[in-house]
Amino acid sequence: MAVAKPIQPDADGGTSGAPSSQKHIKFTSEQYPSLKRDNKFTELNTDHVQFFKELLGTGSAVIDGVSTDATADLEPFNSDWMRKYKGHTKLVIKPGSTEELSKALKYCNDNMLAVVPQGGNSGLVGGSVPVYDEIVVSTSRMNNIRSFDPVSGTLVVDAGCVLETVDHFLGDKGHIFPLDLGAKGSCQIGGNVATNAGGLRLLRYGSLHGNVLGLEVVLPDGTIMDDLTTLRKNNTGYDLKQLFIGAEGTLGMITGISLLCPRRSPAVNVAFFGLESFEHVQRAYREAKGQLSEILSAFELMDGRSQDLVYEVTGKKRPLESEHPFYCLVETSGSNVEHDGAKLDSFVDHVMEEGIVADGVLAQDETQKQSLWSWREGITECLGHWGGVYKYDLSIPLAQLYDLVEDTRARLTSAGLVGEGPEKPVVAVLGYGHMGDGNLHLNIATRGFNKAVEEKLEPFVYEWIAERKGSISAEHGLGLQKKAYIGYSRSETMIRLMKQVKNLFDPVCRISFPPSMQADSEWAID
DSSP: OOOSOOOOOOTTSSSSSSOOOGGGSOOHHHHOTTOOBOTTSOOOOHHHHHHHHHHHOSSTTEEEOSSSOOHHHHHHHHBOTTSOOBOOOOEEEOOSSHHHHHHHHHHHHHTTOOEEEESSOOOSSSOSSOSSSOEEEEOTTOOOEEEEETTTTEEEEETTOBHHHHHHHHHTTTBOOSOOOTTTTTOBHHHHHHTTOOOTTHHHHOOHHHHEEEEEEEOTTSOEEEEOOOOSOOOSSOOTHHHHTTSTTSSOEEEEEEEEOOBOOSEEEEEEEEESSHHHHHHHHHHHHHHTGGGEEEEEEEEHHHHHHHHHHHOOOOSSSSOOSEEEEEEEEESOHHHHHHHHHHHHHHHHHTTSOSEEEEOOSHHHHHHHHHHHHTHHHHHGGGSEEEEEEEEOOGGGTTHHHHHHHHHHHHTTOBSSSTTOOEEEEEEEEEGGGTEEEEEEEESSOOHHHHHHHTTHHHHHHHHTTOBSOSSSOOTTTSGGGGGGTSOHHHHHHHHHHHHHHOTTOOBSSSTTBOOOSTTOOO
């Protein structure tokens, strides 16, 4: 499970010592001096803090850095999972209910206080941490499983429920959550919905736009929008909940979610293959769709460099004896062990005989299944071993999916940035992702975040995507990282309509990523 934090430079700027704490992360406002705090927002004072203490109590529900020194307690809320972004918040509030959150946001609205919604803080684009002194509003105390209907498979939960906890709850009842992520041990359902997270099960169960039945949302002015229906059909007017799925908290804070959870498959099989080219990977996927059809639940792509890094960091035995330029992991989920096993065996025999795959292995038990999955899910954790990671989550037409990795590698290599030794900032350029969704995760592992590398990557990556009519964000969202680049994926008309929707729900841009920042691009939504 890829949930550990990447290793960042030590206190001396290297990576030989112990990983640095958050206090050694450079402030976002220093990294990007062009960002300016919007002075229309009020600066926090002790009267504001006192209101929240009276509303929420003086315990852990309020972390007060205004009237006391709470630097250590505030650090986890000020910096992101990647340790790339860091803000200056002096106050964290943790409402315990929808009503408390409503009163808190109304007060912020009346007093022109900027806020940043924060769930499990496992995002990868800097959307859940402040840049300046925004109030962090954490949903961690709103963590109740409200109800579950085993007949319809309808689940209702608070936004702060952790994904893995909910999936275990459903597992005991013979059901499964329709989303699976490497960060499932820390990410929260509200954040998953707010970012429209995709993950490992989308090929089988579809996106959250289809699985979410209803939402409860607190709007920026404190109004509670109760659309927490459990109905599968409701054709009465606009389906407003869809606006909040993938909006990253910019239109309001999700507090409750109802969604459809499928039955857990009793027959799950996992196969791991080595392939000699990306063309062979495409052929394997085509055959998998045709032969495995209704039981195909995952088809994950990993290039050879990604697997080399997992091996270098973990030292564990590779799944296959020989090494290959590409690997894929295939999972099937069905209801009949013998039937599904026979279909998978037939598929394996076919792709081997046709020379589509060069080598492969089938998991024989649950331990082996988890071991094979670790070579895919463990990539994210291992990438941070050398210092920093530049991560790009992209949708690309399938035939061109891997071209971007090769073009980026060539670009950075020709610039003299890739190689061994501390003078070369880039350790490796690699790609992996969800083949079935056309979703590539382009990753550049570095020995620390480096402006020379960043300038070679941006806007090059986004321009490359725009030329092929792809998306600069497949499942991670825009956040701060991609806020100024939305125009590479959306037309001027689309952006104008988004601004109108934003202005309707939050006319002063109080909730955003980040809210207290003046728009730095004509493309920016807020």
